[in-house]
Amino acid sequence: MKAGSLLPRGGPVARSLKITGSTHLMVAAFSAAVALNGAAAAQALGAGGLAVATAVVFASLAACSAALSVDILRRSSKTVADLRSIGASSSSISSAIFTSVLAFGAAGSAVGAVAGALLGSLLAGPALSLSTLYGVLVVVVASSAALATGTYAGGRATWRS
Amino acid sequence: MAQLAEVRPAQQAPGDRFSVEVRHVSKSYGETEVYADLHFQLLRGTFVALAGPIGSGKTTLINMFAGIERPTSGSVIVMGQDITSMDDDAAAAFRARTIGLVPQSQTLIPELTAYENVELPLRFLKVDKDTRRRKAEAAMVKVGIREDARKVVGTMSVGERQMVSFARALVNDPPVLLLDEPTEALDPLMSEVILGILRGDNMTEGRTIFVTTHDKRVSDLARRTLRVAKKIP
Numbered sequence: 001m002k003a004g005s006l007l008p009r010g011g012p013v014a015r016s017l018k019i020t021g022s023t024h025l026m027v028a029a030f031s032a033a034v035a036l037n038g039a040a041a042a043q044a045l046g047a048g049g050l051a052v053a054t055a056v057v058f059a060s061l062a063a064c065s066a067a068l069s070v071d072i073l074r075r076s077s078k079t080v081a082d083l084r085s086i087g088a089s090s091s092s093i094s095s096a097i098f099t100s101v102l103a104f105g106a107a108g109s110a111v112g113a114v115a116g117a118l119l120g121s122l123l124a125g126p127a128l129s130l131s132t133l134y135g136v137l138v139v140v141v142a143s144s145a146a147l148a149t150g151t152y153a154g155g156r157a158t159w160r161s
Numbered sequence: 162m163a164q165l166a167e168v169r170p171a172q173q174a175p176g177d178r179f180s181v182e183v184r185h186v187s188k189s190y191g192e193t194e195v196y197a198d199l200h201f202q203l204l205r206g207t208f209v210a211l212a213g214p215i216g217s218g219k220t221t222l223i224n225m226f227a228g229i230e231r232p233t234s235g236s237v238i239v240m241g242q243d244i245t246s247m248d249d250d251a252a253a254a255f256r257a258r259t260i261g262l263v264p265q266s267q268t269l270i271p272e273l274t275a276y277e278n279v280e281l282p283l284r285f286l287k288v289d290k291d292t293r294r295r296k297a298e299a300a301m302v303k304v305g306i307r308e309d310a311r312k313v314v315g316t317m318s319v320g321e322r323q324m325v326s327f328a329r330a331l332v333n334d335p336p337v338l339l340l341d342e343p344t345e346a347l348d349p350l351m352s353e354v355i356l357g358i359l360r361g362d363n364m365t366e367g368r369t370i371f372v373t374t375h376d377k378r379v380s381d382l383a384r385r386t387l388r389v390a391k392k393i394p
Contacts, residue, residue: 012270012273012277012280012281012284013281013284015270015272015273016270016272016273016281018272079270081268082268082269082270083270083281083285084229084249084253085227085229085256085262085264085268086256086257086262086268086281086282086285086329087253087254087256087257087258087282087285087286088253088285089250089253089254089285090249090250091250092284092285
């Protein structure tokens with residue numbers, strides 16, 4: 001069984017753009033890894049660490065999702081033209097990418113942030129507390145915002161070009 | 162530069178309105194002029210064939226009717242709307258509502274099933290799921306491919322794909338149907354099936370059909386035949 005088949009496929013428009021279970025797995029895994037590192041650093045380093053970690057998480061995931069969005073639209077340029085010929089708007093195509101990246105990226109980052117907080121607690125010693133929960137929440141929100149911003153920006157740049 | 166000539170003129174009926182109006186359209190690709198000051202109309206509910214050699218600009222004309230390509234100057238009015246003045250998204254939405262397109266090149270999505278391909282235009286029109294299913298099944302029944310609904314298009318033959326293209330073009334019951342060389346690359350049996358659909362559709366549903374072809378059997382079905390006079394250099 002392919003690793004990508006562990007995650008569900010997208011709708012017809014997403015599959016037309018060759019967004020598969022593997023794409024979802026990649027987005028989730030990358031988001032989880034970034035969030036794990038961010039949450040672990042935040043847990044270990046306190047408030048200052050949380051600010052730096054959030055910035056790094058945001059920048060990394062925004063850049064990644066923008067690049068992915070551009071890549072999907074460019075490598076599927078014929079499919080995009082075919083979909084346009086039967087009535088697809090730029091927003092309906094972009095939203096298929098947006099939904100996939102945001103849904104699986106946010107899920108991955110949530111798992112990663114929780115794991116990161118636990119790891120940070122193990123490494124740095126402090127017990128899990130309300131601030132841990134706060135750190136996890138900040139990382140997950142920052143990740144989701146980054147994924148949404150990056151996907152939107154990548155799509156917009158590609159449509160304009 | 163290509164020029165159009167009337168081979169079999171339309172019989173103008175008073176009071177009929179036009180489904181497509183080509184108003185002083187010129188089209189160039191760089192230095193190559195494809196059409197200059199093209200001006201003609203298609204009556205609603207007629208079957209019009211455009212004949213001519215390969216590379217004479219027939220597909221360019223169909224693409225301008227569909228708003229996929231824009232003329233260098235002039236305008237194309239489809240069902241009373243100037244499609245050339247619409248932005249890309251507006252033209253795409255208008256196409257989904259108004260035009261059924263069977264292009265010459267393969268534009269089906271090979272990863273999707275026949276059913277998913279047929280219902281795709283309805284998704285872009287935000288049609289609800291039950292209506293999508295009903296309309297997609299009706300279109301597939303109309304062209305005789307209901308039993309192929311679950312087949313993945315990438316595994317289908319050229320002829321089967323052409324039938325799926327037809328079903329997709331008909332799914333929203335468009336008033337204008339544009340067909341670009343619909344029988345090209347098909348075996349005689351499949352061509353006959355296509356011809357049968359064209360006969361029945363034009364007779365029973367009164368939509369405007371514009372078809373580019375160099376298949377005499379197709380142009381013989383038309384009430385009006387235009388010919389592109391020469392190949393573009």
